[in-house]
Amino acid sequence: MAKDGGLLCVMNDIAPACDRRDYEAWYQQDHILDRLATPGFQHARRYRRLNGPRAEFLTFYETATPQVLCSAPYMKRLAEPTAWTARMMEHFRTMSRSICRVALDDGQAGAGGLLALMANNDAPSDGLEAQLAAVLAQPGVTRVRLWRGDPSVTVPSPEEKLRPGGDASFATIIVVEGTNAEMIQAALLAQGVTAAPTFYSLIFASPEKSMKEETP
Structure with a gap:
């Protein structure tokens, strides 16, 4: 994904009473399709x-620009959720919703089914991008990404009122993709990245839209 593109990162648990079959059906048959039909949304992944x-589920959406995430078409979808979405929101727990700008994206797209994620609200350290470039050179690592929260386009979601506990957000999100969890962990430690990662396994990736497809 191009640097300075937009990125919406969502992490959540679900309530024990939630029917997981209903949750999966909603995500795949309703929610993902609704979001990808929004102008400017290009790609979605679920883990x-x-x-x-971190939370059990990770979903992120890549957008053409960060401004897509405060655009009128997207805000309309948030203000007018489908009936299925409105019903599912009450089951969300420990929800975080971070609107970001892509600061770094390097490596082989789609080459690894594993992902290590670190998220915090600390001030970004000097040299973080150089550290991640060095991580990419290590065995078992296929891609590194750095997402930074973008206050200029971060607006509250009308859907937040449907979720118990409200939404958290993160200022810095580091993502390392690869093929082997132990190698990813070793690569991070070797470059001085000591934050405890959460490892996720890919469960869904949408086809990526081209810019031509985005043009009316």
């Missing part, structure tokens, strides 16, 4: 946690 401190 499930293998281990680590």
Whole structure:
């Protein structure tokens, strides 16, 4: 994905009472399709946690620009959720919703089914992009990404009122994709990235839209 593109990163758990079959059907048959039909949304991925401190489910959407995430068409969808979405929102727990600008995206797209994610609200350290470039050179690592929260386009979601507990957000999100969790962990530690990652396994990836497809 191009640097300075937009990125919406969502992490959530679901309530024990939630029917997981209904949750999966809603995501795949309703929610993903609704979001990808929004002008400027180009790609979506869903992951499930293998281990680590963050929420069980990770979903992110790539957009042509960060401004897509505060555009009128997208805000209309948030203000007028489908009936299925409105019903599912009450089951969301420990929800985070981070609107970001892509600061770094390097490596082989789609080459690894594993993902290590680190998210925080600390001030970004000097040299972080150089550290991640060095991580990419290590065995078992296929792609590195750095997403930074973008306050200029971050607006509250009308859907937040449907979710118990409200939404958190993160200022810095590091994503390392690869083929082997132990190698990814070793590569991070070797370059001084000591934050505890959460490892996720890919469960869905949409086809990527071209810019031509985005043009009316």
